[in-house]
Amino acid sequence: MFSIGDLVRFEIETDDGFTERHYAIVDQFRKRDGSFYRRTPTKPFATFLEPEHTHTQVLPLSHLTPAVDDFEITDDRTVINKDAGPWIDYTYKCLRCAAYTYKAADIMAIHKQSNQRVRLCNGCWKPYEPALLGHQALLYQRDCKTTILELRAAPELLTGPADTSLYGRADADTYREWADTFPWLVPAPAAELYKKWKEQRASAAA
Numbered sequence: 001m002f003s004i005g006d007l008v009r010f011e012i013e014t015d016d017g018f019t020e021r022h023y024a025i026v027d028q029f030r031k032r033d034g035s036f037y038r039r040t041p042t043k044p045f046a047t048f049l050e051p052e053h054t055h056t057q058v059l060p061l062s063h064l065t066p067a068v069d070d071f072e073i074t075d076d077r078t079v080i081n082k083d084a085g086p087w088i089d090y091t092y093k094c095l096r097c098a099a100y101t102y103k104a105a106d107i108m109a110i111h112k113q114s115n116q117r118v119r120l121c122n123g124c125w126k127p128y129e130p131a132l133l134g135h136q137a138l139l140y141q142r143d144c145k146t147t148i149l150e151l152r153a154a155p156e157l158l159t160g161p162a163d164t165s166l167y168g169r170a171d172a173d174t175y176r177e178w179a180d181t182f183p184w185l186v187p188a189p190a191a192e193l194y195k196k197w198k199e200q201r202a203s204a205a206a
Helices: 129-143 145-153 155-159 171-181 188-205
Strands: 007-013 019-025 028-030 046-049 057-060 071-074 107-111 117-120
Touching: 007 046, 007 129, 019 129, 071 129, 107 129, 117 129, 129 145, 145 155, 145 171, 145 188, 155 171, 155 188, 171 188
Parallel strands: none
Antiparallel strands: 007 019, 028 046, 046 057, 071 107, 107 117
16 A cells, blocks of 8 residues: 655656666545546555656556665665775765765665665755666666667577777677666676587686
8 A cells, every 4th residue: 555755666668678767656546437526545456656757657456566665775874984994094975965064874775776876965865866776777778778689589699709908899799888888788698608618618717
């Protein structure tokens, strides 16, 4: 059961075969025919949503997922400051106000699918903050559609020979660099082939 103000996720299948994850706040409930409830509903059927990166939606509640399922949120300073180096006094600063106050981050959100993360102080943290990470992952997906489609059609592009010249750069090098940067966007067959290729390379070098 969802409530007004809840952050939810829904998915859209695009014409070019992509599944997009969108996030929005439950704004109001609707009846099965899309009309409004005159009183507070006890068992609402659908909700009206205004997502940032697609048109407004009226969706059955059964099509929604609690957004919290897609994120890890922690206020554990040990976890937040893991890998923080001496150049920042071993403490990550708030992403929003660090340039002005150098306040330490109090809370961190991680988008599980993409591993995108944000660290903020309590003053800058907003309930909608996790959705912004999800939107960032969505925009990366949209920007990389051409590469994803190419690897869907030809996974072997990831395992082509490297350019061993001093200044050259093979197409395969570019694909591998992209795959290492956006591993969650690599199509499954290409990802499996690339994994085996790296294992073979590691065995040969051992």
